[in-house]
Amino acid sequence: MRIGIIGTGIMGAFHAQCLHAEVSGATVTAVADSDVDRARAAAAAIPGSLAFDDAQALIDCPDVDAVLIASPDALHAEQTLACIAAGKPTLCEKPLSYSVDEAERVVVAHRTAVGDGIPLVHQGFMRRFDPGYVEQKRVVASGAHGRPLMVHSVGRGVTSGPGATDESVIFNSAIHDLDLVPWLLDAPVTEVSWHAPEAPSSTGGGLRDRFLLLLRTADGALSTVEVFLNARYGYDMRCEVVCETGAVSIAEPHRVAVSTSLVACTAVPEDFRPRFAEAYRLELQEWVTALGEGRAPALATIDDGATATRVAAAAAASMRAGGAFVRVGDVR
Numbered sequence: 668m669r670i671g672i673i674g675t676g677i678m679g680a681f682h683a684q685c686l687h688a689e690v691s692g693a694t695v696t697a698v699a700d701s702d703v704d705r706a707r708a709a710a711a712a713i714p715g716s717l718a719f720d721d722a723q724a725l726i727d728c729p730d731v732d733a734v735l736i737a738s739p740d741a742l743h744a745e746q747t748l749a750c751i752a753a754g755k756p757t758l759c760e761k762p763l764s765y766s767v768d769e770a771e772r773v774v775v776a777h778r779t780a781v782g783d784g785i786p787l788v789h790q791g792f793m794r795r796f797d798p799g800y801v802e803q804k805r806v807v808a809s810g811a812h813g814r815p816l817m818v819h820s821v822g823r824g825v826t827s828g829p830g831a832t833d834e835s836v837i838f839n840s841a842i843h844d845l846d847l848v849p850w851l852l853d854a855p856v857t858e859v860s861w862h863a864p865e866a867p868s869s870t871g872g873g874l875r876d877r878f879l880l881l882l883r884t885a886d887g888a889l890s891t892v893e894v895f896l897n898a899r900y901g902y903d904m905r906c907e908v909v910c911e912t913g914a915v916s917i918a919e920p921h922r923v924a925v926s927t928s929l930v931a932c933t934a935v936p937e938d939f940r941p942r943f944a945e946a947y948r949l950e951l952q953e954w955v956t957a958l959g960e961g962r963a964p965a966l967a968t969i970d971d972g973a974t975a976t977r978v979a980a981a982a983a984a985s986m987r988a989g990g991a992f993v994r995v996g997d998v999r
């Protein structure tokens with residue numbers, strides 16, 4: 668499978684190296700970035716790959732069988748539409764869009780193009796491939812601990828990225844949890860509300876980025892999502908599903924505790940790359956293998972991407988309304 672990657676920033680460069688070094692059946696044949704020096708640097712690390720300064724040139728390139736979109740959020744929908752028009756299988760990083768109308772336009776274009784055939788476009792919700800979350804979902808679905816009643820999903824980071832806004836924290840970061848909670852419960856989110864502490868934070872740079880979302884799902888569960896991007900101490904993702912007779916939590920993967928000088932320490936990852944490296948690799952391997960075998964990849968679909976955008980739009984509306992519950996689907 669000859670892959671072209673649009674956007675060679677942090678995520679695109681990481682995907683390029685993962686596909687090149689760790690995914691069997693994949694060759695990165697081209698990369699594109701509007702910053703052509705960045706594209707050239709990424710291409711230089713992968714012998715034989717081409718560097719473009721234009722996404723459409725990469726999409727049209729005959730040496731590219733499938734496209735991975737890792738450009739900024741605002742470009743995902745239009746670049747996905749261009750891939751659909753070119754008939755090329757596409758893995759688009761999250762989110763699909765910040766606009767429900769735009770996300771639904773992509774879904775309609777996709778449905779028109781493929782009908783009941785194998786989906787062409789998938790969404791990069793890679794936590795669905797993280798071994799911890801996969802096992803958590805399996806244990807919950809087994810029913811051994813009764814019905815799930817609540818999910819508590821926590822996402823903390825060192826700092827928010829440049830240009831982050833209160834809205835982008837929802838559509839760019841919380842969107843992972845907005846996909847994850849209904850996936851874990853196998854029930855769609857019906858209502859969401861947004862709540863933040865009154866107390867100012869010394870680390871948020873004006874952002875209200877430490878907030879809680881309350882999610883009601885169609886199975887009757889009530890879940891919390893905590894987002895705190897400027898938590899400083901490290902990248903810390905936690906998730907617990909509370910069931911009728913047991914609680915199912917993800918234990919920290921692959922850590923060692925070092926005890927010395929009267930202190931016991933465990934390192935906390937700096938960002939998403941070390942924490943989710945295996946999830947990215949497994950997601951990309953499934954995508955490439957399925958494309959090679961001519962079957963539908965078991966990744967999140969473009970409909971899942973649009974659904975997450977609808978939930979995020981409801982959360983943003985609740986934020987603007989001061990925390991009232993907003994029904995998913997009532998906001999465009």
Ligand SMILES: NC(=O)c1ccc[n+]([C@@H]2O[C@H](COP(=O)([O-])OP(=O)(O)OC[C@H]3O[C@@H](n4cnc5c(N)ncnc54)[C@H](O)[C@@H]3O)[C@@H](O)[C@H]2O)c1
Nearest residue numbers: 674675676677678679700701702722737738739740760761
């Ligand atoms: N799944 C995850 O866990 C995860 C993690 C991080 C980022 N992401 C997503 O990946 C995407 C990229 O994030 P990032 O952190 O790498 O950002 P980044 O800013 O580091 O990289 C984006 C790159 O896109 C390039 N670009 C801008 N306009 C372009 C255009 N018109 N055509 C081609 N390239 C263009 C920029 O020059 C830059 O190199 C975002 O949508 C983000 O949400 C997903």
